[in-house]
Amino acid sequence: MSERQEFIAHIAQKLGRPTPSTMEPLVLNFPLFRLNSQEERIDKFIKIFEGLGGKATTASTAGEAAQALKNWFGETPSWLNNTAIVTWGELPTMARACLEELGWPARTYGEIPAEERKAFLDRTELGITGADYAIAQSGSLVLKSSPKRGRGVSLAPIRHLTFVSASVMRDSLDQVMDELMQEEVPAAIEIITGPSRTSDIEMDLSIGVHGPVEVYAIVMVDQ
Amino acid sequence: MSLDNHYDVNAALDKALKDDFLRMATRRATDRLRNGKLNVTEELGNWEEWRQVGEKIRNHVVANLDYYLNMLIENVEKNGGHVHLAKTPEEAVKVVQEIFKKHGFKSVIKSKSMITEEIHLNPVLEKDGIEVVETDLAEYIIQIANEPPSHIIVPAMHKTREQIAKLFEPIAGHPLATDTPTLTKFAREQLREKFLSSKIGITGCNFAVAETGTITMVTNEGNGRMTSTFPEVQITMMGMERIVPSFKELSVMLNLLARSATGQRISVYTTMITPPRREGDLDGPKEWHLVILDHNRSEILGDPDFRSSLRCIRCGACFNVCPVYRQVGGHAYGSVYSGPIGIVITPLLEKDYEKWGHLPYFSSLCAACSEACPVRIPLHDLIVKHRDRKVLKGLTPGSEKTIFKYYGKYFSSPKKLQRLVHLGATFQPLLMSNGRITRGPAPISNWTNSRTLPPIAKQMFRDRWPQLKQELEKHKGGDQ
Numbered sequence: 001m002s003e004r005q006e007f008i009a010h011i012a013q014k015l016g017r018p019t020p021s022t023m024e025p026l027v028l029n030f031p032l033f034r035l036n037s038q039e040e041r042i043d044k045f046i047k048i049f050e051g052l053g054g055k056a057t058t059a060s061t062a063g064e065a066a067q068a069l070k071n072w073f074g075e076t077p078s079w080l081n082n083t084a085i086v087t088w089g090e091l092p093t094m095a096r097a098c099l100e101e102l103g104w105p106a107r108t109y110g111e112i113p114a115e116e117r118k119a120f121l122d123r124t125e126l127g128i129t130g131a132d133y134a135i136a137q138s139g140s141l142v143l144k145s146s147p148k149r150g151r152g153v154s155l156a157p158i159r160h161l162t163f164v165s166a167s168v169m170r171d172s173l174d175q176v177m178d179e180l181m182q183e184e185v186p187a188a189i190e191i192i193t194g195p196s197r198t199s200d201i202e203m204d205l206s207i208g209v210h211g212p213v214e215v216y217a218i219v220m221v222d223q
Numbered sequence: 224m225s226l227d228n229h230y231d232v233n234a235a236l237d238k239a240l241k242d243d244f245l246r247m248a249t250r251r252a253t254d255r256l257r258n259g260k261l262n263v264t265e266e267l268g269n270w271e272e273w274r275q276v277g278e279k280i281r282n283h284v285v286a287n288l289d290y291y292l293n294m295l296i297e298n299v300e301k302n303g304g305h306v307h308l309a310k311t312p313e314e315a316v317k318v319v320q321e322i323f324k325k326h327g328f329k330s331v332i333k334s335k336s337m338i339t340e341e342i343h344l345n346p347v348l349e350k351d352g353i354e355v356v357e358t359d360l361a362e363y364i365i366q367i368a369n370e371p372p373s374h375i376i377v378p379a380m381h382k383t384r385e386q387i388a389k390l391f392e393p394i395a396g397h398p399l400a401t402d403t404p405t406l407t408k409f410a411r412e413q414l415r416e417k418f419l420s421s422k423i424g425i426t427g428c429n430f431a432v433a434e435t436g437t438i439t440m441v442t443n444e445g446n447g448r449m450t451s452t453f454p455e456v457q458i459t460m461m462g463m464e465r466i467v468p469s470f471k472e473l474s475v476m477l478n479l480l481a482r483s484a485t486g487q488r489i490s491v492y493t494t495m496i497t498p499p500r501r502e503g504d505l506d507g508p509k510e511w512h513l514v515i516l517d518h519n520r521s522e523i524l525g526d527p528d529f530r531s532s533l534r535c536i537r538c539g540a541c542f543n544v545c546p547v548y549r550q551v552g553g554h555a556y557g558s559v560y561s562g563p564i565g566i567v568i569t570p571l572l573e574k575d576y577e578k579w580g581h582l583p584y585f586s587s588l589c590a591a592c593s594e595a596c597p598v599r600i601p602l603h604d605l606i607v608k609h610r611d612r613k614v615l616k617g618l619t620p621g622s623e624k625t626i627f628k629y630y631g632k633y634f635s636s637p638k639k640l641q642r643l644v645h646l647g648a649t650f651q652p653l654l655m656s657n658g659r660i661t662r663g664p665a666p667i668s669n670w671t672n673s674r675t676l677p678p679i680a681k682q683m684f685r686d687r688w689p690q691l692k693q694e695l696e697k698h699k700g701g702d703q
Contacts, residue, residue: 004296007308007517011289011463014525019289026283026472030272048488110505117505118419118453138488147503151452155445173489177474185435187500187507188451191493196445198407199485200361200377202248202384203255206407209360210414211445211492 033137033172041136041169042219048139049217052194053207056217058166062097065163065218069102072216077125080104084125086112086157089148092130094220095163099128109150117152127157127212131164133179134219137172138193141217142180145188154192160212162192166221230557232581239551245381249373249552252380253543259486260540260595267482277479278599280472281534284464288524288533291433291466292515298436303499304511312342315516319344319425319458322512323353326456328423330354332414334442334450335362336427337537338460338516340372340559341572344425356417358446360410364390373553375562376484376539381552414446424450424508428461429536430476431513434469437497438513441480441490451496457508463515464524464533476536479597483538523571528608532567534598541592541602547585556585563592563602567609576613583609626666641685648679 001009012019035041042058049056055072059065077084085106087095099106106128112120121127129149133142141162145151154160170176173191180189196211207213239245264270284291296306309315315338323331331353333339345355345366357366361379365372367390372378379387384401391399391409399405426447430439438459440447451457467473473495481487500507523529542548542562553561558569558579566586570579583606586592592602613619619627633639654660659675662668670676 003308004306007310008289008293010517011292011521011524014521015286015289016525019293020287023287023290023468026280026468028276028280028471028475030276031269033267114505122415122419135489140489140493145501145504145507147501147505150505151448152506155448155452173477174471174474177470181470185437185497187497187504189437189495190448191489191495193487193489193491193493195491196443197491198360198444199255200359200364200379201382201387201403201406203252203377203380204384204403206403209407209411209444209446210358210418210449 032174035136035171038166038169041171042166042221044136045134045139045169045219046217048136049194049215052139052215053197054139054194054215054217056219058219058221059094059098060221062094062101065094065098065220066101068218069098069161073126077104079125083107083120083123085128086121086124086126086153087128088130088150088153090130090146091128092163092165092220094218095128095130098163098218109153110148117150118156121152121156124157126159126161127153127155128161128163129154131162132168133176134164134169134217135171135173135176135191136169140173140191140193142176143190143192144186145190146186151188151190154190155211158208158212159214159216160192161216161218163218163220166219169219232555232557235555235557236551239555244383245552246550248380248383250549252374252377253549256376256485256539257543257595260483260543261486263482263486263488273475273479274597274599276475277536277597278534280467280475281536281598282531284466284468284472285524285530285533288464288466291468292463294433295431295436295466296515298433299513302436302497304436304513307512307514308517309514310517312516312518315342315460315514315518316344316347318512318514319460320347320351322456322458323348323351323423326423328353328456330356330417330421331423331425332356332358332417332421332450332454333362333425334427334440334447335359335378336425336460337372337375337560338427338462339425341462341518342460342516344460356414356421358414358418358444358450359442360407360444360446363410363414367391367394371554371559373561374539374542375537375553375560376542381554414449418446418449418453421454423456423458424454425458425460426450428459428465429480430467430473431461431465432469432473432495433466435497437470437495439473439477440494440496441477441492442494443485443487443491445492448492448494451494451498451508452506454508456510456512457498458512458514460514460516463517463520480536480538483536483540483595483597519572519574522574523568526571529567529571529605531600532564532571532605534600535564535568536598537564538597540595540597544591544595546587546589546591551585556582558582563606564600567600567602567605570609576609576616576618580613580618583607583613622666637685641683644679644683648681648683651678 131141307318364379373381388401498511566582590603663671
């Protein structure tokens with residue numbers, strides 16, 4: 001018997017029966033959070049996201065998105081330089097067009113040599129990513145990793161901006177999980193809900209411990 | 224401070240009860256967490272249904288743990304991870320030591336993991352000359368203070384900001400202001416450098432998904448993400464019961480956990496990692512080890528009285544409603560896991576009623592814990608069962624045995640009881656002032672040292688009964 005077989009057999013013995021070879025899936029039927037329309041979902045998402053301390057808005061064109069960024073960061077952000085912005089390799093078209101319109105230089109995470117990547121990230125001011133899903137009920141963004149979607153981009157910079165399509169806005173986590181079950185599982189799925197926070201010092205809420213201090217979302221809607 | 228040695232329950236309780244800040248901080252933390260939980264559970268509208276589903280999922284997993292564990296191991300290995308099965312804490316520690324030896328790493332970053340507390344990993348690694356850096360802010364604070372966690376969710380809630388600033392000072396090399404932003408920023412900067420330079424990370428695991436080999440960690444600070452994103456090698460430590468079948472059940476459990484633990488709809492970072500990194504990925508560990516710990520969990524599984532305790536998802540909701548925990552905080556328990564769930568699992572995990580037999584008495588049996596539990600563990604019933612077992616094992620203190628011997632003798636005979644009460648009524652003036660019993664001989668003094676007792680009535684009910692009976696019958700007659 002291998003170590004593993006022994007370990008499992010010991011548990012089976014404690015359970016007083018042989019290890020089953022198949023298992024009926026659990027049936028879980030109970031009412032879950034549901035909204036009625038896309039508008040409701042977007043409104044709820046923005047409300048909850050901002051309640052967590054983030055800033056979010058809808059945009060139907062790159063111009064609208066660029067205006068939102070100017071509103072948030074100023075015409076030319078004080079922190080802007082050639083290495084201030086880092087992005088995923090795989091960005092929504094609107095995000096690329098928005099950056100072009102603003103004329104803000106941005107580096108792609110994957111293009112930075114592997115040995116410099118961490119040090120580079122540490123100096124960045126803004127990380128820009130897309131998202132696979134958004135969740136209205138909790139104001140969450142769901143990001144799957146891939147070679148063109150580095151995990152550090154949404155984690156290490158001081159600010160994180162996400163471009164998410166309104167078409168992937170879901171009511172609640174269960175819907176997202178159901179869809180994720182149908183898809184190939186990547187090395188990481190990050191469900192991000194607001195800025196990094198802690199209440200570890202005298203239960204006093206403090207924003208921005210290890211992850212981003214500020215979070216922003218552009219919900220891309222059809223024209 | 225090592226709680227394992229020289230632990231004296233009365234001394235620990237005295238210390239806790241005299242610490243005004245600790246008691247205020249414990250009330251503050253538990254109130255905050257409990258009220259937060261109430262808000263986000265009420266908004267669901269059907270919290271009781273959620274609890275029932277949570278119970279069903281966890282019962283199903285526990286009852287089929289061999290099946291799901293097998294599936295998890297297969298999938299982790301298929302993905303390219305290394306699985307290590309540890310029967311004892313010693314075996315688990317050894318696995319980790321071997322990984323360090325193989326790579327020659329001399330420092331490690333850790334995100335919060337109760338399992339590493341349970342197996343006392345840090346002191347062993349440090350003895351091997353490895354620098355261990357806790358990265359959860361609270362864990363970082365108590366690591367510097369060399370103290371164990373005082374709460375499962377907010378482990379440093381017993382520290383004042385002044386104490387925290389003092390702890391940080393030698394590292395900073397200059398005095399620090401005591402406001403939260405300054406202290407948080409200091410920790411961010413200190414730990415950022417560690418995150419980016421560390422070659423190896425150790426994390427815990429909130430839920431492992433059997434169907435995919437995915438490990439889910441929930442954090443609010445982002446340290447769990449840092450620890451699982453930047454190091455080349457990652458070790459994940461989990462108790463063997465910490466499994467869900469698929470993403471479907473995971474969704475329910477994440478709702479239950481975040482809402483119960485901190486009153487959030489979902490934690491800031493829910494990290495679902497299925498390591499190692501894929502071909503071409505830019506970050507994430509290249510080498511991944513999953514250490515699965517038994518440590519008498521299989522014994523609990525084989526014990527029908529206590530099997531339900533394996534449903535626990537370590538949310539800490541039972542701490543926040545416990546009237547005993549709220550008075551004394553976590554350190555007074557002397558165990559790694561405190562609060563009601565700590566009372567239940569510690570004697571079982573450690574298989575030691577002699578050392579941990581005091582724990583089941585850290586409860587008023589009010590059942591608030593059972594009501595708060597998101598997976599409906601009947602905690603107060605289990606605490607009573609522990610008291611039973613302790614008695615059956617003959618571990619009752621001699622004084623208690625004597626008291627109950629006499630209690631049995633006098634309370635089983637009306638005549639003897641009557642005689643005893645009359646005796647008490649005659650002599651009690653010696654112990655009384657202002658109409659109350661204020662000073663008793665041992666063991667009554669345990670009570671009268673801090674409060675008073677009402678005196679025994681001058682005339683017993685039994686003595687009055689013949690007269691009362693007459694009156695009652697007269698009354699009845701009048702009615703007819």
